[in-house]
Structure formats: structure tokens, C-alpha cells
Amino acid sequence: MSRQIIVGNWKMNGTSRDSQVLVQALLAGLPPSVPDVVVCPPFTQLALLSDALKPTAVALGAQDCHKDVSGAHTGDISASMLTDLGVSYVILGHSERRQEHGELDETVREKAVAAGKAGLTPIVCIGETEDQRDSGEHFDTLGWQIKGSLPDGFSGILAYEPIWAIGTGRAATTDEIAETMKFLREELVRQFGEAGKTIRILYGGSVNDKNAASILAITDVAGALVGGASLKAEAFLSIIGAASAA
Numbered sequence: 001m002s003r004q005i006i007v008g009n010w011k012m013n014g015t016s017r018d019s020q021v022l023v024q025a026l027l028a029g030l031p032p033s034v035p036d037v038v039v040c041p042p043f044t045q046l047a048l049l050s051d052a053l054k055p056t057a058v059a060l061g062a063q064d065c066h067k068d069v070s071g072a073h074t075g076d077i078s079a080s081m082l083t084d085l086g087v088s089y090v091i092l093g094h095s096e097r098r099q100e101h102g103e104l105d106e107t108v109r110e111k112a113v114a115a116g117k118a119g120l121t122p123i124v125c126i127g128e129t130e131d132q133r134d135s136g137e138h139f140d141t142l143g144w145q146i147k148g149s150l151p152d153g154f155s156g157i158l159a160y161e162p163i164w165a166i167g168t169g170r171a172a173t174t175d176e177i178a179e180t181m182k183f184l185r186e187e188l189v190r191q192f193g194e195a196g197k198t199i200r201i202l203y204g205g206s207v208n209d210k211n212a213a214s215i216l217a218i219t220d221v222a223g224a225l226v227g228g229a230s231l232k233a234e235a236f237l238s239i240i241g242a243a244s245a246a
């Protein structure tokens with residue numbers, strides 16, 4: 001199995017002091033053989049953490065970027081502004097942005113193109129609502145999201161985050177994840193041919209220190225996108241430990 005990737009999405013949490021403390025605790029507790037580890041703090045803490053993380057095995061990610069390189073976009077941040085700060089990954093199309101900011105698949109696709117051009121690795125999120133799963137529309141939804149959100153020649157990471165599992169403490173079951181991973185892989189191959197076989201797929205949604213090992217052992221799960229548990233050094237380190245052992 002190839003090296004796994006564990007991504008911490010801190011969302012809109014923490015002061016600069018909190019993030020420095022968290023990062024120091026993470027760096028102090030990293031196991032000798034680490035998977036790829038990425039932390040995605042709020043924009044305001046990127047510059048600060050960039051210096052702290054530069055010489056380490058932990059990479060820096062952002063939680064969004066604009067589709068344009070520069071211009072009249074008040075309050076936005078471009079992909080090249082992120083690379084300028086030493087950022088290497090960017091989460092795009094998270095369900096919270098899709099819901100709170102009305103982001104559509106097409107916008108997510110344009111952002112993924114911009115991220116790729118700037119040298120960032122996009123982590124594009126997709127996921128169904130509880131209603132869509134209950135009514136058996138989840139695979140259709142995910143298929144459309146892949147088609148709409150991933151640009152031609154996509155070489156980033158796909159994150160499957162069922163919306164009903166985010167922040168609820170109710171992760172998808174290993175059977176649900178396994179079945180969905182199989183579907184996603186088939187869909188990626190259908191849309192991208194041979195290249196679709198190599199796109200890494202993460203699972204996200206209530207991943208914690210207790211369930212990480214069983215989730216990371218599922219075929220085709222290449223890692224985890226972690227929200228709440230990534231804010232606690234001990235829990236995040238234990239997820240990183242599970243990935244090292246997977």
C-alpha cells in the first residue's frame with residue numbers, strides 16, 4: 001500500500017497562540033516513520049506556521065482559494081498568494097463552503113485548475129446529504145460531483161466526506177465507506193481512464209483516534225481528512241500513528 005496522507009482541517013478555530021501550541025505538540029509527538037501529514041489552519045495563521053513547519057515533515061494547507069490569480073475580489077485569497085507563503089495543499093469545495101457560500105461544482109473545478117497552475121495540490125471534497133443517502137441517490141450525487149468538480153487532467157486528491165458524518169460523531173460504517181470507495185474508483189476510471197486509477201481518495205467525517213485504524217485499512221482509502229480531532233494533538237497523533245501502521 002502506498003504512503004497514506006492525513007490532513008487536519010482546522011476550519012475557523014484557534015488563535016495564533018493556540019495554533020503554535022498545537023503544532024509544537026504535534027512536532028514533538030510525531031512517530032519516526034510518518035505518513036504525509038498536512039495541517040490546514042485559517043488563512044490568518046498560515047504565515048506564522050509556515051516558518052514553524054518549514055524544516056519539518058508536516059506540510060501546510062489552506063482551506064480555500066480564489067479561481068483568479070489577482071484582481072477585484074474583496075476578501076479573497078489567490079492560489080499564488082498561498083504558494084508565496086509556503087503552502088502546498090488547498091482544500092476545495094468543502095461542504096461547509098458549498099452550503100454557506102453557495103459554491104457550485106463549476107466554481108470548485110475552476111479553483112482546482114487555479115490551484116494546480118499555482119503548484120498547489122488540490123484536495124477536492126464531495127459528499128452526499130443524509131436525505132440523498134436515505135433515498136438511494138448518493139452514488140448519482142457523487143458521480144455528478146466528480147464530473148462537475150474535477151477538471152480534465154486532474155492530478156490532485158479527492159476527499160469523500162458524507163455531509164451527515166461531518167461533526168456528528170457518526171462516521172460512515174466501514175461497509176458504507178468500502179462500497180463508496182469502490183464506486184468512486186470506478187467513476188474516476190470512467191472519467192479519467194488510466195489516470196483515474198492513481199487519484200488518491202481520502203475519507204472524512206468524524207474520523208477519530210478510535211475509528212481511524214479500521215477506516216484507514218479499507219481498500220482504496222488513501223488517508224483521512226480530519227476536522228474536530230485534528231485540533232487535539234493527542235487524537236491527531238494517534239490517527240497519524242494508525243496511518244503509519246496501515
Ligand SMILES: O=C(CO)COP(=O)(O)O
Pocket residue numbers: 009094161165166167168169204205206207225226227228229
Ligand atoms: O469536515 C471535516 C473535515 O474536512 C470532518 O470534520 P469532523 O472530523 O469534525 O467530522
